[in-house]
Amino acid sequence: GYAKCGSFLEAQRVFEKLSARNIVSWNAMINRFAEYGYGEMALQWFERMQCDDISPDAVTLTSSLKACASIVDGVRSQEIHGYIVKIGIWDHDVFFGSSFVDIYAKCSWIADMYHVFQTSVVRDVVTWNAFISGLLEVGQHERALNSLDQMRHEGLCPNAGTFIALLKVCSCIGAPFRGECIHTEIVKEGLLEQDAHVGSILVDAYVKCGLFTEAQSVFEMLPARDVISWNALLAGYAEHMPGEEILQHFKRMKFEGIAPDSITYSCILKACSNLGAFNEGCELHKEIVTRGLMDSEVKNALIDMYSKCRAIDDAQHVFEQSRMTS
């Protein structure tokens, strides 16, 4: 329904008028709020539904768990966990396992995360992906990287999400060799063509492991480059390549028709601040205003840039504007 288009007001209006509010319409509302990050709102709808004497089904519960995850609400997750076990549907849905692994990891409830994972009789690739991300979250890097072999041992085939999770681990511990192995696997599976997320995380991982040449060559071979893969590369330039080269790449990005976002500008401003490139910095400032991309991170980057360029007045100006609005 309307909720899928992100128009909540419209969705709510339609919902209130629905004569036949069935569980599907409730679930759709809850999940949409959760999906757009309104976790608290989603849980309110969850409670409202129960007040209406409709008992939640597996879809309601996983949607509500998504809401819990988005606001990292471990306590309410536990209540739902207890309810699922109590009414005896734990083994009916693989989704429960991955939801709870994910949430307990986000809460850093390590024992609970392990317990859920180990007692899930049915595990699928998403359960494993959530587990790998969880292991990263709690600092169990080796174990996370070993998971690939283990899940294959269970007869499961890794997907894009698996490799994304694994590459994040490599970035975190700076393990370029492991990253290269994963890169090989990704190519073998043909995932670079199928999934845009994989390409950008691969560029990002090489950047973060300090293999900048590799990052560049992956980037150039991507079938499609979006603002996120561009940002990953530009962040690498800002970090590792002190020089004006980054400005050329920024031009090329715009020339290719990719609209920069506030993260892009933060990266370029960082480079300008290292270069002491005041004129370029001013140009960027104007562009940011024109494009309406001023947010608090960009403001910090601007203040930093102006300070490094010894333009204290300009820095102060941005600073005072940010105090006015926040």
Place this chain on the structure above:
RNA sequence: GAAUUGCAGUUCUA
């Protein structure tokens, strides 16, 4: 019968 479910991509910061 159909419509509603789980993990995962880029900057800075605590």
